[in-house]
Amino acid sequence: MAPPNAHIVKSFDDDLRALRSIIGEMGGLARSGLDRSIQSLLSFDMELAERVIADDRRIDDLEMEVEAFAISIIARRAPMAQDLREVIAALKIGALIERIGDYGKNISKRVASISDSKYRGAGSGVERMGQMVSEQVDDAMRAFLDRDPYLARAVNDQDEAIDDFYESLFQTLLGEIAEDSELTAPATHYIFIIKNLERIGDHATNIAEMVHYSATGEYLEARAKGGDATGLTLPL
Amino acid sequence: MPDATVVHDEVVMADGAKMTARDVDVFYGEKQAVDKVSIDVDSHYVTAFIGPSGCGKSTFLRCFNRMNDTIDIARVGGRIELDGKDIYDPKMDVVQLRARVGMVFQKPNPFPKSIYENIAYGPRIHGLASAKADMDEIVERSLTRAGLWNEVKDRLDESGTAMSGGQQQRLCIARAIAVDPEVILMDEPCSALDPIATARIEELIDDLRGNYAIVIVTHNMQQAARVSQRTAFFHLGNLVEYGGTEAIFTNPRADRTRDYITGRFG
């Protein structure tokens, strides 16, 4: 899709650019939060985990900023067509990134509980899944910044691989709990962590869907989201 | 494909269209104002014509009731039908056509006569009411339908030109309704009105929808988005895109439409 030419009212372009740059900053923060939470988990670095938790507040602030800015653009500029789609997409993507940040925070919060336990079995699987999800988030954000519907579609297509990986890790962890009931508490934490990662992947996919809609005006074909393929809901 | 007419899937050229235009050209002397425009107007919808100034939308609108006849140098080609009958046929009586296809203009233009006379004039010249009581009823019905009755019922003898701009425009709509038209053409009916008066007119258009085929030309895209179900975008005499209003304003197909409605026209 050809890059859109400029608006007659230049400050409208400035507004849209500013809105995109806030989203871009949020995406960067969320991804770095995710990466660092995985890192803190693998190295049991409590300090790093604390920093991730603290940094998430910045993402929350930016999300509120996006919301206020998007409302102001709608009120003042009455955007139409792809401008309207872009503002709405930014509004929704802002909320999605904020959720991604929350999931990263949630992972970091579990570091302390896991570090008490001797269980280390799931580390490599989580690291691998963390990488996959982090790349998803990165691709989704790049698709957003480049207004690239093809990359967005690719992100959408990759989600299935993450879901499959989640499924196998989930089964492994369930098996380990069945073998050794001592592991119930740490394994359950890991189950929540990989669930969080899976949700982050879904949100990255949702971002990609919004990017695709914003760029083309068409929705990606509906796809069953991975989610709880196990059909189980665990209390915690 | 910047110059081809794009028609959205949901607008199928229906057999039951109230008015159809096929390959309509309008020339002002040597200058071509409208170039091969084809469009269907449905009874059940409000159809909006949008586009930049000089795009030919008003000129095209004025073909539907042959108001271009009054301009010496205007020449209309192609075919426009009302209920399947060619309105440019020499046998078509233009006076009756204009009663069937009413028009509301950009500037409110009540006659310099009383409110009552403004409404009664059309029915009188077309012989729609013989007795005073019948005429009174037509006047009340038309004003009621235009949402003006309660405001003016005690001052029907006052001049139509002494009302506020918004009231005058509703009076003009009531005047058009009074001869029971099938189609109402509105040429930028709100461009001289303030936002509140504009909202009243838009509400009135919404009320009238379904009873008449309504075609509205507007500069105000928000207005087109608010009141119409179908939108046609004109540019340089061409119909660029015609489709459901929602589709046009969220996801236009043609580059020119997109650039125009997002404020990027270069």
Next chain:
Amino acid sequence: MSQSGTRKLDWQSKEMQARVRRRYVRERRFRRVGLGAVIIAASFLAFLLFTITSNGIGGFRRAELALDLNYDPAILGIQASDSSEEAAATAVSRADFRPLLASAAQAQLGDSSLVSEGAWLAVRDQVVEDPSLIGTTQRVWVVGAPNMDILAKGQVDFDLAPDRRGVSTATVAAYRTLREEGRIRLAFNSGFLTQADSTNSELAGIWGALIGSILTMAITLGISFPLGVMTAVYLEEYAPKNKLTDIIEVSINNLAAVPSIIFGLLGLAVFLNTFGMQRSAPVVGGLTLALMTLPVIVISSRVALKSVPPSIRDAALGIGASRLQVILHHLIPVALPGILTGTIIGLSRALGETAPLLLIGMRAFVSDVPEGVTEPATVLPVQIFLWSDEVGRGFVEKTSAAIMVLLTVLLSMNAVAIYLRNKFERRW
């Protein structure tokens, strides 16, 4: 520039303040020049009006002398046997009142020439009206001779040598006597407003010319208004835009600028020579002036029609009005004030027109009030022209008085125009 903060303009600087002062001075000077122009124009007008009024006011008054008249049937030559009313009336109108008046004047005033030569006419009319006067003696106020008029109005300059006063010392003596006896008075000159022209200045009236003017104007209006309006409507609404209509348009505009005397020649050639119509008749004058007024009405009507907002035309067409309905129901009613204004302006011009009427013979001396459009008549401006040429001293004030009448008629026509315009404009 304004945003960069590098603004160098100092609005308070000396040059700027000087510039402002000069601007104010120029502004005031321009306004004073305009006011001066108005004052000069107004004083010319005031001077003109003052001169005409001071000269003409005397024309509305005349000297009258008191005579004791004995309506003796014998002197009048009326037989008492004319008992039937009709026969009596005929006899009275045939009777010669001149000797009656002459002898009374000779006897009572000492000189019969102090009474106007035409004074007997009024006396006769009185008796015709009231035959019972016959045989009685009445004190009657009769019109005095021009000399009495001048003396009574104090228009004789007694500083001049007696032989240069234009009035003999005997007449002055007679006048003084009469005044001491209270037998002379200045009264309203009713004859001026009710009679036609006369060779005697004290008897000349404006009524004949006024009626002639009214008849002429009626013909002019009756012909030029419908013709002019229809022409304007056709040219504005129906005529195609082509060479022919362009030529017509240019011709009409040129006609409006053609000197009026040309129209007189045209009237002479067409109406009198070709059609052999009656000379001096209001119908011919009216037709000639109609030719002259037509272009004015056409032009002003076209302007009025053009200035009808196109939105009204659109509104009427848009509701399905036919062309005729648009014109009759909407355009003409809205344009009417403008059309009427143009018409009145044209008529006012025609009313004051002299030259073309001279050519078609309306300068004849007409001593009767015309009773129809084919009877010889004269009109106000021509009457003024004729009187201004007269040698008689009394005609000077008659001329000014006639101008006053003409101006009054013009002013009332304009008042009617303003009234009509306001009436039609204020309707909504």
